Amino acid sequence: xxxxxxxxxxxxxxxxxxxxxxxxxxxxxxxxxxxxxxxxxxxxxxxxxxxxxxxxxxxxxxxxxxxxxxxxxxxxxxxxxxxxxxxxxxxxxxxxxxxxxxxxxxxxxxxxxxxxxxxxxxxxxxxxxxxxxxxxxxxxxxxxxxxxxxxxxxxxxxxxxxxxxxxxxxxxxxxxxxxxxxxxxxxxxxxxxxxxxxxxxxxxxxxxxxxxxxxxxxxxxxxxxxxxxx
Numbered sequence: 001x002x003x004x005x006x007x008x009x010x011x012x013x014x015x016x017x018x019x020x021x022x023x024x025x026x027x028x029x030x031x032x033x034x035x036x037x038x039x040x041x042x043x044x045x046x047x048x049x050x051x052x053x054x055x056x057x058x059x060x061x062x063x064x065x066x067x068x069x070x071x072x073x074x075x076x077x078x079x080x081x082x083x084x085x086x087x088x089x090x091x092x093x094x095x096x097x098x099x100x101x102x103x104x105x106x107x108x109x110x111x112x113x114x115x116x117x118x119x120x121x122x123x124x125x126x127x128x129x130x131x132x133x134x135x136x137x138x139x140x141x142x143x144x145x146x147x148x149x150x151x152x153x154x155x156x157x158x159x160x161x162x163x164x165x166x167x168x169x170x171x172x173x174x175x176x177x178x179x180x181x182x183x184x185x186x187x188x189x190x191x192x193x194x195x196x197x198x199x200x201x202x203x204x205x206x207x208x209x210x211x212x213x214x215x216x217x218x219x220x221x222x223x224x225x226x227x228x229x230x
Contacts, residue, residue, distance in 0.1 A: 069144055076144075079161065086108060087109070094112040094132070100115060122173050134166050147209045
């Protein structure tokens with residue numbers, strides 16, 4: 001009887017200890033290179049492997065989704081002609097991205113008409129400027145919802161014309177992308193994924209924008225495969 005009691009007691013103790021450990025380890029998600037991950041159910045970052053720095057993962061302990069913020073497109077303005085040469089930002093990006101010297105719509109050399117453009121999002125080639133959009137790699141509305149809503153009007157309009165954040169692409173793919181971040185949208189051309197994410201992250205960091213936990217959870221595997229740091 002005493003032996004049976006001892007065996008039962010040991011089994012109960014093991015179950016209690018195991019149950020107590022469950023909240024720490026029993027939730028879904030792979031480990032990142034820091035040795036931890038974000039718990040999708042809580043948005044909290046947990047370490048699971050030594051070494052692991054909670055401080056390194058602390059920045060992902062944020063709300064699970066971007067807070068809805070009023071986006072007023074007019075505050076971000078239109079294309080600007082900062083150097084007063086009659087060519088606005090759109091015209092300057094079209095010239096920058098064309099593989100050949102562009103031609104203009106009139107003798108004033110203000111509006112670009114033709115050139116030779118490769119759309120890295122799709123791999124398509126274009127000769128008519130009217131078929132092209134200038135994409136904000138970090139979309140304006142996305143920036144607004146990730147910290148940009150607090151910027152001054154001058155900062156917003158500067159961001160809208162920031163050359164490092166602009167690229168010439170086909171109008172169709174640009175409109176398919178809309179205001180989505182890299183957790184929801186990547187270029188159809190898979191070979192451009194790493195370059196696109198790298199450029200997105202450069203602009204994101206430069207302007208002190210902030211991902212939320214769910215976005216980091218989705219982007220981290222791609223960033224790791226591209227040897228990029230979020």
